[in-house]
Amino acid sequence: MKLWQSITAYFSVLVVGCALLFAQPAQAHTFNAISQLSPRIVAAVEGDRRNAADELLTTEFGQKIDVNNSDIRDFRELRGFYPKLASMIIQNAPYEEVGDVLDIPGLSERQKERLQANIDKFSATPPASVFNEGDERYNAGVY
Numbered sequence: 001m002k003l004w005q006s007i008t009a010y011f012s013v014l015v016v017g018c019a020l021l022f023a024q025p026a027q028a029h030t031f032n033a034i035s036q037l038s039p040r041i042v043a044a045v046e047g048d049r050r051n052a053a054d055e056l057l058t059t060e061f062g063q064k065i066d067v068n069n070s071d072i073r074d075f076r077e078l079r080g081f082y083p084k085l086a087s088m089i090i091q092n093a094p095y096e097e098v099g100d101v102l103d104i105p106g107l108s109e110r111q112k113e114r115l116q117a118n119i120d121k122f123s124a125t126p127p128a129s130v131f132n133e134g135d136e137r138y139n140a141g142v143y
Contacts, residue, residue, distance in 0.1 A: 063123075064121055064122055065078070065121055066122070066123050067089055067093060067095050067098060067101055067123070068093050068124055068132075069127060069128050069137075071090075071137045072087065072137060075089070078114075078121065081114065085111050085115075088104055088106070088111075089101055092104045093127065094126075094127045100124070102119075
């Protein structure tokens with residue numbers, strides 16, 4: 001049994017040593033270097049493959065907080081919104097227009113004042129399933 005363990009240990013060390021000896025360091029490639037490899041790779045990069053999220057980024061969605069599609073983390077930049085007021089906005093979505101957030105039931109006067117003061121930082125695009133599936137607006141899973 002000891003002989004078997006010795007042989008196994010010897011070959012394990014030999015294999016790991018060879019792997020380290022012959023391993024090549026990782027190399028970073030530029031876009032130009034990749035584009036010279038294969039025309040198929042370039043076609044995949046240059047293609048116009050867009051999804052619903054990409055389409056929304058061409059609208060106000062990328063510049064303003066979308067009350068129908070943004071997740072709770074997007075409200076952190078506004079003082080007094082995260083997490084309570086942001087949760088209320090998300091729970092009562094969808095909204096036809098931005099001003100509808102002022103009609104959320106249960107808002108205090110202070111919350112209404114905060115909403116009114118920041119109303120120009122919001123947009124209201126139609127709800128997109130890519131942003132609203134499950135509870136991803138509350139926990140986007142980005143840590």
